[in-house]
Amino acid sequence: MKRLLVLILVFLSFFLTRCSYRYLAGPFGKYAEATGLVGKNAVYCFEQLQAEEINLRVAEAVKKPALKPDDLKPQVLSAEQIELRRQMINFITDYAGLLESIVIKDYQPDIKTNAGRVKADLENIGIIHKEYLNPQEIGIITTLAAAIPEALTAVRNRDFLLKLMTETQPLLEKFVKSLKSELLLSKEMIDNFFSRQFILTAAEPWPDKEASREKYAKIGAKLLERQQEIDVIFIDLIAALDTVTASHAELHRLIKTNKTPLRSLVSLIDYGARIEAMYQEFSLDETDKKKKK
Numbered sequence: 001m002k003r004l005l006v007l008i009l010v011f012l013s014f015f016l017t018r019c020s021y022r023y024l025a026g027p028f029g030k031y032a033e034a035t036g037l038v039g040k041n042a043v044y045c046f047e048q049l050q051a052e053e054i055n056l057r058v059a060e061a062v063k064k065p066a067l068k069p070d071d072l073k074p075q076v077l078s079a080e081q082i083e084l085r086r087q088m089i090n091f092i093t094d095y096a097g098l099l100e101s102i103v104i105k106d107y108q109p110d111i112k113t114n115a116g117r118v119k120a121d122l123e124n125i126g127i128i129h130k131e132y133l134n135p136q137e138i139g140i141i142t143t144l145a146a147a148i149p150e151a152l153t154a155v156r157n158r159d160f161l162l163k164l165m166t167e168t169q170p171l172l173e174k175f176v177k178s179l180k181s182e183l184l185l186s187k188e189m190i191d192n193f194f195s196r197q198f199i200l201t202a203a204e205p206w207p208d209k210e211a212s213r214e215k216y217a218k219i220g221a222k223l224l225e226r227q228q229e230i231d232v233i234f235i236d237l238i239a240a241l242d243t244v245t246a247s248h249a250e251l252h253r254l255i256k257t258n259k260t261p262l263r264s265l266v267s268l269i270d271y272g273a274r275i276e277a278m279y280q281e282f283s284l285d286e287t288d289k290k291k292k293k
Contacts, residue, residue, distance in 0.1 A: 099161075
């Protein structure tokens with residue numbers, strides 16, 4: 001009888017643990033998906049900053065009597081700087097994917113792969129920017145990532161997941177703060193690039209003859225349109241990053257209490273979808289935009 005009671009308790013413990021994770025599948029899946037969209041489009045915006053600087057360099061080069069290779073190289077954002085931002089974004093999105101795989105998926109190699117990506121992201125950040133992460137920050141995530149497969153070999157471990165998220169929250173906030181600061185600065189710089197392009201390609205060549213002015217007016221209008229479109233994307237991305245960390249805290253409370261309003265997660269999902277749609281529209285060339293209309 002005692003043996004039977006023990007077996008029943010073990011089964012109930014296993015069953016309840018499995019069921020208790022079922023309600024997490026939707027929120028964590030949506031968190032990973034929306035975070036991925038925000039991260040992907042943040043990378044695009046940093047790349048767009050570099051692209052608009054090159055457009056400015058081209059406009060400036062036209063005014064020069066001779067052309068040198070350095071005249072067309074970006075000076076504000078180097079390939080190394082973009083890569084550092086990309087790695088911080090990779091960490092945020094890969095970590096969200098790791099949480100999803102822990103909660104939703106049963107296939108252990110999948111969890112190991114995602115844990116390996118998170119660890120590699122941190123190592124790459126440490127290589128690119130040696131002073132950005134302190135040894136404690138690297139050590140915490142490396143230790144937890146290495147322990148994940150062993151911690152989840154039998155039954156989902158709620159305490160382990162809570163510990164992982166508790167330890168990661170400050171690091172997540174640190175990366176988000178850095179990326180927000182970079183996006184704010186990038187928005188100012190891209191506005192300056194567009195303003196300078198407007199002067200060089202539309203205002204300065206403005207002809208005396210009224211009949212010849214339409215061409216330059218259209219060039220100026222197109223630049224202003226693109227500037228407004230990318231500005232809206234930057235503003236939404238900056239706001240969306242706050243919801244990444246707020247949603248993470250909400251999900252932590254959800255695991256701990258089994259109930260919590262997920263307002264930040266709803267906002268994150270909305271931002272992710274809207275930013276993706278806006279950047280897809282921004283990326284269309286003129287021919288595609290006319291077809292769409």
